[in-house]
Amino acid sequence: MPVSVEPTTVEPKQGEPSEALRPHAEDAFAGELAALAAQDDRPRPARWKLSPWAVATYLLGGTLPDGTVITPKYVGPRRIVEVAVTTLATDRALLLLGVPGTAKTWVSEHLAAAVSGDSTLLVQGTAGTPEEAIRYGWNYAQLLAHGPSRDALVPSPVMRAMAEGMTARVEELTRIPADVQDTLITILSEKTLPIPELGQEVQAVRGFNLIATANDRDRGVNDLSSALRRRFNTVVLPLPESPEAEVDIVSRRVDQIGRSLDLPAAPDGLDEIRRVVTVFRELRDGVTTDGRTKLKSPSGTLSTAEAISVVTNGLALAAHFGDGVLRPGDVAAGILGAVVRDPAADRVIWQEYLETVVRERDGWKDFYRACREVSV
Amino acid sequence: MTGLEERVGRAAGVGPLLLGVRHHGPGSARAVRAALEEARPRVVLIEGPPEADALIPLAADEEMRPPVALLAHAVDEPGRSAFWPLAEFSPEWVAIRWALEHDVPARFIDLPATHTLAWGRPEDEAAGEGESPLDAGTADNEGDSGPGPEPASGLGPASGPEPASGPEPGPADVRIDPLGVLAETAGYDDPERWWEDVVEHRGVGKGDALAPFTVLEEAMGALRETYGSGGHDRDLVREAYMRLQVRAAQREFEDGVAVVCGAWHVPALRRKTTVAADKALLKGLPKVKTDMTWVPWTHRRLSRVSGYGAGIDSPGWYGHLFSAPDRPVERWMTKVAGLLRAEDRLVSSAHVIEAVRLAETLAAMRGRPLPGLSETTDAVRAVMCEGSDVPLALVRDRLVVGDVLGEVPPTAPAVPLQRDLARLQRRLRLKPEALERELELDLRKETDAARSRLLHRLRLLGVAWGEPAVSRGSTGTFRETWRLRWEPELSVRVAEAGVWGTTVLSAATAKAEADAVTAQGLADVTALAERCLLAELSDALPTVMRILADRAALDADVGRLAQALPALVRSLRYGDVRGTDTGALGEVAAGLAERVFVGLPPACAALDADGAEEMRRHVDAVHGAVGLLGDAPAAGRGQLRARWQSVLRVLSGRDTVPGVIRGRAVRLLLDDGELAQDEAARLMGLVLSPGTPPADAAAWIEGFVGGGSGGGMLLVHDERLLGLVDAWLTGVPAEAFTDVLPLLRRTFSAYEPGVRRTLGELVRRGPGAGSGGTGTGTGSGIPGFAAELDTERADAVLPVLRLLLGLDEVAEHIGDDLVGVRG
Numbered sequence A: 001m002p003v004s005v006e007p008t009t010v011e012p013k014q015g016e017p018s019e020a021l022r023p024h025a026e027d028a029f030a031g032e033l034a035a036l037a038a039q040d041d042r043p044r045p046a047r048w049k050l051s052p053w054a055v056a057t058y059l060l061g062g063t064l065p066d067g068t069v070i071t072p073k074y075v076g077p078r079r080i081v082e083v084a085v086t087t088l089a090t091d092r093a094l095l096l097l098g099v100p101g102t103a104k105t106w107v108s109e110h111l112a113a114a115v116s117g118d119s120t121l122l123v124q125g126t127a128g129t130p131e132e133a134i135r136y137g138w139n140y141a142q143l144l145a146h147g148p149s150r151d152a153l154v155p156s157p158v159m160r161a162m163a164e165g166m167t168a169r170v171e172e173l174t175r176i177p178a179d180v181q182d183t184l185i186t187i188l189s190e191k192t193l194p195i196p197e198l199g200q201e202v203q204a205v206r207g208f209n210l211i212a213t214a215n216d217r218d219r220g221v222n223d224l225s226s227a228l229r230r231r232f233n234t235v236v237l238p239l240p241e242s243p244e245a246e247v248d249i250v251s252r253r254v255d256q257i258g259r260s261l262d263l264p265a266a267p268d269g270l271d272e273i274r275r276v277v278t279v280f281r282e283l284r285d286g287v288t289t290d291g292r293t294k295l296k297s298p299s300g301t302l303s304t305a306e307a308i309s310v311v312t313n314g315l316a317l318a319a320h321f322g323d324g325v326l327r328p329g330d331v332a333a334g335i336l337g338a339v340v341r342d343p344a345a346d347r348v349i350w351q352e353y354l355e356t357v358v359r360e361r362d363g364w365k366d367f368y369r370a371c372r373e374v375s376v
Numbered sequence B: 001m002t003g004l005e006e007r008v009g010r011a012a013g014v015g016p017l018l019l020g021v022r023h024h025g026p027g028s029a030r031a032v033r034a035a036l037e038e039a040r041p042r043v044v045l046i047e048g049p050p051e052a053d054a055l056i057p058l059a060a061d062e063e064m065r066p067p068v069a070l071l072a073h074a075v076d077e078p079g080r081s082a083f084w085p086l087a088e089f090s091p092e093w094v095a096i097r098w099a100l101e102h103d104v105p106a107r108f109i110d111l112p113a114t115h116t117l118a119w120g121r122p123e124d125e126a127a128g129e130g131e132s133p134l135d136a137g138t139a140d141n142e143g144d145s146g147p148g149p150e151p152a153s154g155l156g157p158a159s160g161p162e163p164a165s166g167p168e169p170g171p172a173d174v175r176i177d178p179l180g181v182l183a184e185t186a187g188y189d190d191p192e193r194w195w196e197d198v199v200e201h202r203g204v205g206k207g208d209a210l211a212p213f214t215v216l217e218e219a220m221g222a223l224r225e226t227y228g229s230g231g232h233d234r235d236l237v238r239e240a241y242m243r244l245q246v247r248a249a250q251r252e253f254e255d256g257v258a259v260v261c262g263a264w265h266v267p268a269l270r271r272k273t274t275v276a277a278d279k280a281l282l283k284g285l286p287k288v289k290t291d292m293t294w295v296p297w298t299h300r301r302l303s304r305v306s307g308y309g310a311g312i313d314s315p316g317w318y319g320h321l322f323s324a325p326d327r328p329v330e331r332w333m334t335k336v337a338g339l340l341r342a343e344d345r346l347v348s349s350a351h352v353i354e355a356v357r358l359a360e361t362l363a364a365m366r367g368r369p370l371p372g373l374s375e376t377t378d379a380v381r382a383v384m385c386e387g388s389d390v391p392l393a394l395v396r397d398r399l400v401v402g403d404v405l406g407e408v409p410p411t412a413p414a415v416p417l418q419r420d421l422a423r424l425q426r427r428l429r430l431k432p433e434a435l436e437r438e439l440e441l442d443l444r445k446e447t448d449a450a451r452s453r454l455l456h457r458l459r460l461l462g463v464a465w466g467e468p469a470v471s472r473g474s475t476g477t478f479r480e481t482w483r484l485r486w487e488p489e490l491s492v493r494v495a496e497a498g499v500w501g502t503t504v505l506s507a508a509t510a511k512a513e514a515d516a517v518t519a520q521g522l523a524d525v526t527a528l529a530e531r532c533l534l535a536e537l538s539d540a541l542p543t544v545m546r547i548l549a550d551r552a553a554l555d556a557d558v559g560r561l562a563q564a565l566p567a568l569v570r571s572l573r574y575g576d577v578r579g580t581d582t583g584a585l586g587e588v589a590a591g592l593a594e595r596v597f598v599g600l601p602p603a604c605a606a607l608d609a610d611g612a613e614e615m616r617r618h619v620d621a622v623h624g625a626v627g628l629l630g631d632a633p634a635a636g637r638g639q640l641r642a643r644w645q646s647v648l649r650v651l652s653g654r655d656t657v658p659g660v661i662r663g664r665a666v667r668l669l670l671d672d673g674e675l676a677q678d679e680a681a682r683l684m685g686l687v688l689s690p691g692t693p694p695a696d697a698a699a700w701i702e703g704f705v706g707g708g709s710g711g712g713m714l715l716v717h718d719e720r721l722l723g724l725v726d727a728w729l730t731g732v733p734a735e736a737f738t739d740v741l742p743l744l745r746r747t748f749s750a751y752e753p754g755v756r757r758t759l760g761e762l763v764r765r766g767p768g769a770g771s772g773g774t775g776t777g778t779g780s781g782i783p784g785f786a787a788e789l790d791t792e793r794a795d796a797v798l799p800v801l802r803l804l805l806g807l808d809e810v811a812e813h814i815g816d817d818l819v820g821v822r823g
Helices: A030-039 A052-060 A078-089 A104-116 A140-146 A157-164 A183-189 A243-260 A269-285 A304-321 A328-339 A345-358 A365-375 B003-011 B026-039 B050-060 B091-101 B113-118 B122-127 B133-143 B178-185 B191-200 B211-227 B233-253 B263-270 B275-281 B315-323 B328-342 B349-365 B373-384 B389-402 B416-427 B446-460 B489-500 B504-518 B522-534 B541-554 B558-578 B583-603 B609-631 B638-653 B659-671 B677-688 B694-705 B711-717 B719-731 B734-749 B753-765 B791-805 B811-822
Strands: A093-098 A122-124 A136-138 A153-155 A167-171 A192-195 A200-203 A209-215 A232-236 B017-021 B043-046 B068-074 B077-086 B106-108 B257-262 B290-296 B437-442 B466-469 B479-484
Touching (some): A078 A232, A153 A157, A157 A167, A157 A200, A269 A328, B017 B026, B017 B091, B077 B091, B233 B257, B328 B373, B504 B541, B541 B558, B659 B694, B694 B734
Antiparallel strands (some): A136 A153, B068 B290
16 A cells, blocks of 8 residues: 655755755756756656756756856766666666766766755665665654554655655665665565555655665675666766866865865976876776876776875975975875785886886986885 | 759659669668669669679679678789678678579679779879779778768778778878768768668668668769769769769660669769760779689678778677668667676676667667667666676677678689789799708898798798798708698688788788787787797787787786797897897887886795796896897897896895795806805805705705806805805704705706816815815815916916907906906
8 A cells, every 4th residue: 555755754954055065966056957947848757857858968068048058067978977867767776886086976966956856865875774774764752652653654765765756866885785785676676665564565656766876996895686786777987088187187176175274285286296197097097198008007996086185195295394396206105005005916016117107208207216215 | 963853764764773872881781672672673783893793693602601802903913902891781792692683684883993903003193193092992882982981080881992902091081071961961970870870770661662762862962062072083983984884784774774882973873974075084094904803701800990991880780780670679689688698697688678778768868760889889888787898898899890700602713812822932933842841041042031931921821831940050040941841721721811911921911910919828929929020020010019018018927927038039139130120029028028127026935946946947038038138239228237137136135035046146146247256155155054944045056056057167166155065065954954955966966077076076175175264265276276376377378368359449458357367
């Protein structure tokens, strides 16, 4: 017997979005969403706020017929966004995979905001996530006082999404213990959530869907069972495509962090940032930028986020112990720490890289020397 | 262009039936078949070289399986050739088969290859507009054929003759891309996709079979009105020839004439021109004697992945579209699932269902009528491959491109490779004989060097005519001995090797490159590099070197790297003997050496006895190779030796390194004069001191003085070292002695008898018997020699030595060395 969950059972979100440190996507970009909705004349799946085309435009950016400019939320291959949106439209759950720092959460939040107008139906996956976080819990005071009833039930975000035909989000799915993960199987295949205590069930209404994110470096920790995996379409979010894009991301982010730490701005830092990004990219991709030499890849992730932290560290070193200018010596130790995670294998890889690539490169003499110093 | 009137005219049965196609377009092929079925012409004219008319009946042969290619080559110059590849889904192939099945004559009507090949001659090239003949051939089949592929972007499936050799089409950029223009007009950014949507993905047999051709003709007519020949000037000549042929056929068969040609040519063939004008265009064309045959082709070569330039991206996908009776996407997904299952991936029917749904929705989202290759690929990635590109690469390789290999009946005319071989055999006076005989070659002689190259190339091609044998006489690098024997089946081998190229050189080059790509281990690639040098395949060398460098970079086993290095350095020397450019080789060798240097010290830790012994051999091999490499006059390589020495130093001083390697490292340093005798003695004393386990010490001695390294003489001449060994040996406890005995025996039994005897005598006399001290080292009394050097008598030799060495400017230096010896 299907029942509906009263939206009032959960405190509706309150407060002034403008005062929030970080407003939700649907609040921050309310104007763009409204403009898109107003001009969207394509068919919308049930309970979608926008058509799939408009959702794709919202994420990728563009200019609407009336001149409204939609800022790009995700900078990357168009194919990724198209497949993601289409997956949601075909009523399949979406799994976003990628190494840390590839905007998985960001994309999932914006997808939920554009599709359902609400990105808050969120389950944060941790090693301690209980089943109640995905199914439902009980309000024990109510339970003791009045016995099991709908009033004593505390629905999870997933349950609410099912009842209201919204998009639910599960962050870091692979951190969740396997037995809890498997709760999702019934939800995704039968689209129903039984409540045996009440002899009831919650049936998902049209428009319900689920976006999960997972870190693909965590593979093997709590790997998805194949039954669950089968319920998902998987989209892997890649690392930035071009070195320029990555340098841009790194330097902008470093700038922000530096300001919040009150580090003096480094005037000549860009070259060094470029170098850090180049080293990271080359080792990550296993090939030099000119595409002529293959390299072994070390075991570390070497993500953009790590490049950012190496540069930030270097800046701090330069500011406090150097002359304020980011120099090779300031980043060398940080790079070594990021690259060499496995002391035996990675060290050989790093030295091979130093000797065969860095040493010969024009203008990299200082860097080579600095690296040799910290490596020994 | 009066498309409308003409259409009406044709419908009334006047004029030839012109079927404009895209080469290798499955939709076009289907449409051609439908149109032929409906129109039932009495003759089918096909764009292609008329010399191949006689070969058409072979297409009906049971043993003929597409993909195949028509190959035209100049008789005197087999390297000058062009291919017209035909796949099962090529409209031309469909037309040929239709004609053969219905007993209707089929003819090729394009400009004869005799002219197109002649266009490519160098002198003509310079004079002409720079369009290569191949390209001209290609042009019509491929670039110019309009909706087909155009040369500029290489977009389309081109059935154009592929350049077997010769220059790539240079002027492509000045040409227009008809497909691109149409696609842009239709609002597509990707011409390929537009063509797929509009033509290839249309269903079968809906409505008028001729309708698609009419529409296409109108579009092409409009384009040609605007762009003329679109920069493809040679097309005008070819079209004139085609018009003449069509007219001739019309005279013979009246209205029952159907023409299958690139859509780009249709408006030109429709145009009314005078016979005289057409003939004028054809006047004075250059000629070259040509021959045609069928050769087997592969999907891989059809695809542009293979680096042949013009081609189609996805022959396997097109083949599927052509052969699937209905539901192409569902059938494709089932195929993909089958492939992935065969590779042990878990793919259920539910996956297939979801993949089809996703592909269809994606197509709708992207505004396409039917999922194309990009939609199906995206769907397969997201649903079946868990977002990973690794299994997807497999799908791409096996299905999208595909492994299909064509076959040609044995009755097809000889391949040009055979001719080229016969020509070389004549020129080099090497007759194929069934009797085995030996052939001595002196590589300094022109003819002999050429013979050696030929034999090496044939070996690469799997034609084992000659086997290298060990030279009996001289062992110089400029001598080679071959054992020759021509077995009848070698002719078959030559025919098989015909797929690789039209001359022995080009075929061997292509084969070597292909071998390099598929080679398993690093050593295989190194061996291949060596063979390329011997066969003087300088064009293949860059590819082989690139792959060698890649393999070396990714190989984590120092042993394998160390094994590869000597062969590589050896090749470097061969190359020097033969005067090949070995710059790239040297670079790779130096890179390899660097990797060995970095990886060797960690790799030497924690080895058992056998492993240590093997690693010691690697150290020796690398040492020799570095010596040779360091001699080579190239920038940066001079430091190799210094770096190697620092590696040896690290090895000699690290306790985790097995004794045998440490001892070896010390010895190598000592021999190079990088380590003073005192220092060596100190290290030896350290190892042989009581703190070291006897077995380890014995291993150290084995490394230091063992093997064929002349270690015995060292002990004979350095009393101090011998004293150390002697003192240590007498100090080994009884229980440990039996453990070290085998090792010591191995070390010392390898010495020459004379050395052993001398050592024995020295030991019997006991330490310090000569001068009473072990420290000075000069007091040793070798039997028959005085205890001290007689310096006066030694000095007396110096003038003679100076004279012998004969260089005054270096005399001082030599003098120093001699003094050093004396000390």
